[in-house]
Amino acid sequence: MVVGLEAVPVTIEACITPGLPAFNIVGLPDKSVEESRERIRAALKHLGYSMPNKRITINLAPADIRKEGAMYDLPMTLAVLIADEQIPEEKINGTVVVGELGLDGTIRVVKGVLSVAILAHKKQWSLIAPPDNLAEARIIEGLELIPITNLTNVVEWLRGNATIVSEKVKARKRQPEPHYEADFTHIIGQARAKRALEIAAAGRHNILLWGPPGSGKTLLAKTIPSIMPPMNESEIIDCTRIYSVAGLLGSGEVTRTRPFRHPHHTTSDIAIIGGGTIPRPGEISLAHNGILFMDEFPEFSRKVLEVLRQPLEDRVVTVSRAQGTITYPADFMMIASLNPCPCGYFGDENHHCRCSAGEIARYHKKLSGPILDRFDIMIEVPRVNAKLYIEKNEGAERSESIRKRVVKAWTRQYRRNSQKYNYQLTKKDLDRYCQINQETSQMLEMAINKLNISTRGYTRVLKIARTIADLENSTNINIQHIAEALQYRPKSLGLL
Numbered sequence: 001m002v003v004g005l006e007a008v009p010v011t012i013e014a015c016i017t018p019g020l021p022a023f024n025i026v027g028l029p030d031k032s033v034e035e036s037r038e039r040i041r042a043a044l045k046h047l048g049y050s051m052p053n054k055r056i057t058i059n060l061a062p063a064d065i066r067k068e069g070a071m072y073d074l075p076m077t078l079a080v081l082i083a084d085e086q087i088p089e090e091k092i093n094g095t096v097v098v099g100e101l102g103l104d105g106t107i108r109v110v111k112g113v114l115s116v117a118i119l120a121h122k123k124q125w126s127l128i129a130p131p132d133n134l135a136e137a138r139i140i141e142g143l144e145l146i147p148i149t150n151l152t153n154v155v156e157w158l159r160g161n162a163t164i165v166s167e168k169v170k171a172r173k174r175q176p177e178p179h180y181e182a183d184f185t186h187i188i189g190q191a192r193a194k195r196a197l198e199i200a201a202a203g204r205h206n207i208l209l210w211g212p213p214g215s216g217k218t219l220l221a222k223t224i225p226s227i228m229p230p231m232n233e234s235e236i237i238d239c240t241r242i243y244s245v246a247g248l249l250g251s252g253e254v255t256r257t258r259p260f261r262h263p264h265h266t267t268s269d270i271a272i273i274g275g276g277t278i279p280r281p282g283e284i285s286l287a288h289n290g291i292l293f294m295d296e297f298p299e300f301s302r303k304v305l306e307v308l309r310q311p312l313e314d315r316v317v318t319v320s321r322a323q324g325t326i327t328y329p330a331d332f333m334m335i336a337s338l339n340p341c342p343c344g345y346f347g348d349e350n351h352h353c354r355c356s357a358g359e360i361a362r363y364h365k366k367l368s369g370p371i372l373d374r375f376d377i378m379i380e381v382p383r384v385n386a387k388l389y390i391e392k393n394e395g396a397e398r399s400e401s402i403r404k405r406v407v408k409a410w411t412r413q414y415r416r417n418s419q420k421y422n423y424q425l426t427k428k429d430l431d432r433y434c435q436i437n438q439e440t441s442q443m444l445e446m447a448i449n450k451l452n453i454s455t456r457g458y459t460r461v462l463k464i465a466r467t468i469a470d471l472e473n474s475t476n477i478n479i480q481h482i483a484e485a486l487q488y489r490p491k492s493l494g495l496l
Contacts (some may be wrong), residue, residue: 001067002112004279004326005241007119009096011061012072014079019055025076027060030068030278039070040077042103047152052084068278071110074099074128077151078158087158095146096120097128105151109133114237114244117143126166128154134167135254136240139233143169178257180226182219185396189384193220196379196488198402201227202409203422203467206312206334206374208297211381212351213344217337220381221293224335225258226399229407235289238329242288246281259290259332265299273307275319279326284311287332297336298366305371308334312374334374337381338367348383376423376460377488409470422467427459434462440479447486461485 001010023037044051058076060067075097081087098116100108109132117137120127126144129137134147145167148154156162187194193209193216200207201224209217231239239255249255263272263283274282284292294300311317315331341360345351355363413421417429425433436444448458464485465477474481 001065001069001071002115002245003065003324004328005115005245005281007112007115008062008065009119009123010067010072012075012079013059013061014076014083015057015059016052016080016083017055017057021053021055023056023058025058025060027058027063028066029060029072030066032070033060033067033072036070036073036076036101039073039101039103040080043077043101043105043151046103047105049081049086049151049155050084052080056080056083069111070100070108071098071112071116073101074107074148074151074154077101078154081155087155091158094124095126095128098133099128099130099148101151107148107150107154111247112245113137114139114241118237118241136244136249138169139172139237139240139254141169141171145169177230180223180257180399182222183226184223184399184402187216187219187223187396190216190220190381193379193381196377197224198227198406199464199467199471199488200224200333200335200377202406202471203376203413203463204333205376205423205464205467207336207377207379208372208375209335209337209379209381210340211337212348212383213339215381215383217381218293218295221291221295221335221337222260223399224291224333225260227402227406228258229403229410231256231258231289239289242281242285242329246286248286259287260293261287261291261332262293262295265294265296267300267304269301269304269307272304273311273317273319274328275321279319279321281328282317284308284317284330284332285328288329290332291335292332293335293337295337297338298363302366305367309370309374336375350383373456376464379488405471408473409467412470412473422463422470425459425463425466430459430462434466434477436477436482440477440482443479444482447482451486451489453489457489461489464488 001008025034025037041051058079060072078087078092078097082089096116098110098113100110102108107130109130113129113133114136117127117140121140121143126146127137128146128148131147131149134145137143137145146164148164153162153164157164184194196207197220199205209220211217236254236256239259240249243249243255261283267283270276270282272283274280274285311330312334317328317330319326319328340346341353341355342363343354346353346355346360416433420429444461447453453461461482465481468481468484469477
């Protein structure tokens with residue numbers, strides 16, 4: 001079974017005793033597990049195997065953890081047949097078995113198989129699983145896989161009447177870089193915003209985009225995955241495991257591209273953060289190692305915005321329930337966008353704003369200071385001049401060339417500070433890696449006094465300047481790096 005993202009071994013015991021026919025499942029099964037007995041009866045009858053006409057008791061151990069899902073169908077069926085001495089037990093020892101049983105005996109795909117595969121490899125067990133689950137299991141090098149398509153297939157194999165070719169997972173070949181639908185060449189104008197996105201991607205800084213409707217905020221956000229480095233093996237495993245547990249992996253799929261989650265502003269706090277009666281990863285965990293884009297940021301409920309504060313700081317989310325506590329990873333890059341006012345046209349020269357001063361103030365008040373403090377970069381995205389739409393977007397830099405610079409910046413950060421990104425720099429790290437000379441220090445001091453920058457704002461400026469220096473392959477933070485970093489603070493709208 002899978003608790004959070006971790007697989008826990010469940011031992012299935014079957015006992016057949018004389019008495020009135022009954023089929024009982026104990027060990028805290030949920031409704032879907034209890035319904036397995038009807039699927040087991042129907043499948044055995046359909047395939048011509050006998051169902052013991054006695055009292056059958058199945059125990060799912062450990063008995064103090066609730067079991068849910070249909071992955072227990074196949075192992076419970078085999079446990080019944082072993083207890084009735086229709087198949088031998090020896091061949092299945094040291095093997096993990098998962099699979100949902102169809103009424104005709106077919107074995108169907110189940111959730112969370114990658115987590116089960118990780119456990120099996122760690123324990124040096126083989127894994128019996130449906131073919132459609134094998135793609136995710138093949139990520140784990142050295143794991144022995146035994147594919148089965150139907151109940152007859154595995155029963156006759158255990159009896160020695162059929163052969164199943166097992167597979168030892170070999171090291172995977174290097175995969176080609178993923179294809180991205182959105183490219184920086186698709187963005188017309190917005191040179192300053194594109195530069196801000198490059199810096200944000202290079203240091204994994206959270207970024208807030210604000211501007212009128214139609215200025216290109218959504219397109220800008222969608223292009224960020226195209227300039228981020230491809231995921232490494234560890235990141236692929238983490239993301240695939242999350243999507244497997246959430247039941248979002250298609251047949252034969254593995255998550256190779258960085259996630260880009262774009263929840264609607266009506267999404268509930270449980271859907272964003274994760275949890276529920278049966279805990280599931282939320283949007284922030286599905287965005288792990290990738291992007292969480294929240295368009296129309298102030299339109300999300302206040303509760304949703306406030307529950308984001310802790311995950312943005314800790315990069316994990318903890319869900320507490322009566323049965324226990326589950327922790328999901330939530331190390332994502334946050335991109336948010338908003339309009340200048342409810343109608344979107346405050347300050348726009350070409351459109352009249354219909355909002356009153358009170359409406360604009362209430363609109364901005366939805367965003368608390370603490371949640372805005374989680375954004376390192378805030379950039380205005382103005383309306384693009386109509387002339388640029390008519391002219392060809394020739395000479396625009398492709399995402400591929402920008403990605404090369406970002407990869408180099410990530411490499412510098414990894415080597416310098418034990419695989420920490422610049423957004424993760426602590427006070428101790430800032431003192432060590434963000435030293436500035438006297439001239440730069442004087443200029444920064446003047447900016448702090450003039451712009452009334454807080455202590456948190458000061459550290460934010462240093463982190464961004466460190467990223468800009470990394471993009472330029474510079475060991476030291478120079479005055480021009482600080483000057484550019486100061487530009488990514490809000491100049492209007494009362495955002496801070």
